Amino acid sequence: MKFVLLTLGLWAAPAFAEPTKPAPTPPPAAKGEIVERSRVEINPAGHAFTSLAVDNPLGDVRVEGYDGNAVQIETRKHAPDEDTLDRLRVSLVPSADGSVRIATLVDNGKEVKHVSRSQVRIDLVIRAPRKARIDATTSTGKLSIENLDAGGELDSASGSISVKNVAGELLTHSVSGQTSLVQVFGSVDAATISSDVDLDSINGEKLVASATKGRIAGRRVMSRDVELTTTDGRIMLESEMALHGHLVISSVNGDVEVRLRRHGAINVRARAVSPNKVDLGQPANLIEHTAGWTVATLGRSSDPMASIELMSKYGAVSLAVIQ
Amino acid sequence: MSATLSDDAQLIAACRRGEARAMEMLYHQFKRRVFGMAHRIVGPNDAEEVAQEVFVRVFRGLAAFRGDSALSTWIYRLTVNASLSYLARRGRRQEVGDETLADVPAAPEVSRDPGLAARIERALAELPPGYRAILVLHDVEGLSHEECAAILECRVGTCKSQLHKARARMRELLGPIGGTPQ
Amino acid sequence: MKCEDVRPKLTAYLDGELEGDRGSAVRGHLRGCEACRTAANDEAALRDGLRALPTLDAPSGMWAKIQTQLADAEIADSEKPGWRRVLARWNPQHWVTPRFALASGAVAVIFCVWAWRFTHRDGGAQVAFQLPRMPTIVTPAPAPAPETSSDDVAAEVAAVPKSTSDSYANAVAELRQLATTSRASWSDSQQKQFDAKVAELEHDIATSEEGRPRHKAYRTLIRYLERAASRDEVAFADTRATP
Numbered sequence: 157m158k159f160v161l162l163t164l165g166l167w168a169a170p171a172f173a174e175p176t177k178p179a180p181t182p183p184p185a186a187k188g189e190i191v192e193r194s195r196v197e198i199n200p201a202g203h204a205f206t207s208l209a210v211d212n213p214l215g216d217v218r219v220e221g222y223d224g225n226a227v228q229i230e231t232r233k234h235a236p237d238e239d240t241l242d243r244l245r246v247s248l249v250p251s252a253d254g255s256v257r258i259a260t261l262v263d264n265g266k267e268v269k270h271v272s273r274s275q276v277r278i279d280l281v282i283r284a285p286r287k288a289r290i291d292a293t294t295s296t297g298k299l300s301i302e303n304l305d306a307g308g309e310l311d312s313a314s315g316s317i318s319v320k321n322v323a324g325e326l327l328t329h330s331v332s333g334q335t336s337l338v339q340v341f342g343s344v345d346a347a348t349i350s351s352d353v354d355l356d357s358i359n360g361e362k363l364v365a366s367a368t369k370g371r372i373a374g375r376r377v378m379s380r381d382v383e384l385t386t387t388d389g390r391i392m393l394e395s396e397m398a399l400h401g402h403l404v405i406s407s408v409n410g411d412v413e414v415r416l417r418r419h420g421a422i423n424v425r426a427r428a429v430s431p432n433k434v435d436l437g438q439p440a441n442l443i444e445h446t447a448g449w450t451v452a453t454l455g456r457s458s459d460p461m462a463s464i465e466l467m468s469k470y471g472a473v474s475l476a477v478i479q
Numbered sequence: 480m481s482a483t484l485s486d487d488a489q490l491i492a493a494c495r496r497g498e499a500r501a502m503e504m505l506y507h508q509f510k511r512r513v514f515g516m517a518h519r520i521v522g523p524n525d526a527e528e529v530a531q532e533v534f535v536r537v538f539r540g541l542a543a544f545r546g547d548s549a550l551s552t553w554i555y556r557l558t559v560n561a562s563l564s565y566l567a568r569r570g571r572r573q574e575v576g577d578e579t580l581a582d583v584p585a586a587p588e589v590s591r592d593p594g595l596a597a598r599i600e601r602a603l604a605e606l607p608p609g610y611r612a613i614l615v616l617h618d619v620e621g622l623s624h625e626e627c628a629a630i631l632e633c634r635v636g637t638c639k640s641q642l643h644k645a646r647a648r649m650r651e652l653l654g655p656i657g658g659t660p661q
Numbered sequence: 662m663k664c665e666d667v668r669p670k671l672t673a674y675l676d677g678e679l680e681g682d683r684g685s686a687v688r689g690h691l692r693g694c695e696a697c698r699t700a701a702n703d704e705a706a707l708r709d710g711l712r713a714l715p716t717l718d719a720p721s722g723m724w725a726k727i728q729t730q731l732a733d734a735e736i737a738d739s740e741k742p743g744w745r746r747v748l749a750r751w752n753p754q755h756w757v758t759p760r761f762a763l764a765s766g767a768v769a770v771i772f773c774v775w776a777w778r779f780t781h782r783d784g785g786a787q788v789a790f791q792l793p794r795m796p797t798i799v800t801p802a803p804a805p806a807p808e809t810s811s812d813d814v815a816a817e818v819a820a821v822p823k824s825t826s827d828s829y830a831n832a833v834a835e836l837r838q839l840a841t842t843s844r845a846s847w848s849d850s851q852q853k854q855f856d857a858k859v860a861e862l863e864h865d866i867a868t869s870e871e872g873r874p875r876h877k878a879y880r881t882l883i884r885y886l887e888r889a890a891s892r893d894e895v896a897f898a899d900t901r902a903t904p
Contacts, residue, residue: 303507618711
């Protein structure tokens with residue numbers, strides 16, 4: 157009997173557990189903090205929106221592409237009191253040429269109570285037409301864009317930059333924000349000063365990345381021309397080389413490690429802190445040493461060729477070719 | 480993929496709750512590959528229908544998805560299965576002429592040898608569907624042997640030998656490709 | 662190795678699966694055998710050709726159609742009798758033992774009647790894909806901020822572009838030192854070329870407006886110095902234009 161009741165109970169459970177959509181919960185407010193959420197939608201007057209410029213020095217920016225024409229902005233403002241909250245503004249300026257400019261700022265009235273930057277915040281979550289180009293700037297806030305088709309330019313000081321599933325030409329720069337690009341179809345230029353750059357599944361004509369004091373790690377890189385540069389950090393690249401591709405990887409202090417899939421002939425030049433720190437994965441009879449460079453040609457030299465240059469001034473260089 | 484486990488788990492949870500935005504994000508994340516795989520297995524005329532069917536199955540099946548495999552593996556498995564059973568139901572080979580190739584949506588990067596690309600697409604269309612699937616997964620989409628084996632639910636060794644046979648068959652269909660001997 | 666041994670291994674070899682001795686054995690055979698080399702090249706060229714096939718983009722109306730199909734399916738679900746819906750949720754694979762299955766089966770009949778009465782209370786399908794309608798408001802741009810004391814957030818925010826420039830300036834200083842070390846080994850003309858370029862880029866920085874234009878000028882110089890420091894090839898560094 158107990159067994160029957162138990163089974164009955166188990167069966168009965170799903171009837172009551174209908175899937176419901178809970179209201180989205182706001183982030184927990186800090187003690188004594190006020191959080192205000194609002195939503196705005198702008199529809200295009202004439203032709204569709206072609207570009208979005210977002211400037212938010214006060215918090216995070218997230219832009220998601222979607223299959224619609226309007227630009228939808230969800231704003232979350234955090235402030236220690238009502239008066240300060242009133243000072244936090246989001247300005248929206250659509251233009252006739254199809255661009256929309258969104259900026260956050262702190263208003264200054266006649267008499268304001270002084271608050272520090274750490275006490276206020278405005279986070280923006282924006283849904284934009286997929287074909288809109290995105291130019292976005294943050295200061296310490298995170299910057300992330302996803303599912304967009306017209307590329308753009310992303311700029312942060314210390315906030316992280318995250319890009320996923322974006323087509324089109326892309327530029328990113330940050331001073332100390334971790335940069336991560338995943339699934340990008342188009343030419344890329346990514347630069348940081350003191351943070352790392354992570355690349356995964358990049359495909360396009362050109363990939364240029366530099367991290368002055370960070371490391372660069374790339375996997376599934378299929379861009380035709382690749383240039384990676386660091387001063388202090390390691391560079392690790394796993395790439396698939398095109399028939400006429402060109403790879404230049406260089407570092408001052410960091411080690412350079414490349415794993416390459418290639419088809420067709422390639423010309424390899426490499427230099428490290430000393431010749432015995434260059435490992436091209438080739439038998440000795442295929443390698444030459446000329447003017448401090450270690451050189452190898454894989455495939456007949458009359459073939460159309462891809463070329464690779466690997467350099468590390470004070471570190472080691474290694475290449476593993478997977479034919 | 481470098482998406483972290485928690486990213487996938489959060490996205491799945493949000494989709495299960497029926498959150499429209501999460502569902503749309505998941506769609507955009509996978510649409511290129513799902514459509515691309517379907518296109519190259521069933522052909523340009525039926526690709527959209529199959530891709531739609533796949534996404535409907537994804538969203539309706541998410542409740543039962545237990546996370547035994549990665550989300551991407553599961554979705555690509557659904558794609559391959561839907562494409563192959565579509566072909567079996569229709570019982571016809573896709574026909575790819577110049578006019579249908581012209582309808583293929585423009586891609587960001589131009590194929591470096593459009594003549595060869597056209598020949599390859601035509602030859603792909605002539606392959607038996609099983610061979611087509613493994614070539615699309617491994618060589619066109621660039622998935623690893625392990626991922627292909629997980630998607631096709633076979634051993635890695637089987638996957639590799641299928642791939643070898645598929646390529647051999649393609650070479651027969653294509654004739655000389657034009658690379659000079661090394 | 663004989664050709665008939667090598668051919669089946671070609672795929673594995675080209676995919677980089679054959680490590681060490683096995684790989685070099687195939688490589689050795691390929692060096693001496695024209696036929697196998699041709700086969701390997703053909704397969705490699707095929708792989709490259711497949712890899713280079715254009716990335717296809719999904720049609721732009723597809724998501725809308727998928728949403729419609731999902732909505733239709735949900736409506737169809739809600740029109741099924743409740744007991745059917747509930748049954749449909751259980752995956753038969755959950756039933757581990759026949760005894761359990763039998764016992765559960767016996768209970769199922771009782772349950773189905775019970776469940777039907779409960780599920781009919783909920784009032785029909787949930788259509789989960791409608792975006793909430795949002796009012797259209799445009800916040801007017803506020804008046805420009807007057808000067809305030811340095812404690813205030815407005816002043817801190819106004820100081821951000823300058824502090825970013827300062828970070829870039831520090832990076833430039835460090836890179837100049839590194840580049841100076843490299844410079845010592847260059848020819849006279851290369852040194853002149855380098856000095857002139859650096860002077861030009863520094864002039865751009867000094868004459869640009871604080872904020873984005875100056876940051877961009879800093880980044881151009883930083884790139885130039887990075888290339889010079891890591892590659893010792895001033896001429897090369899010069900031909901790669903930065904955005």
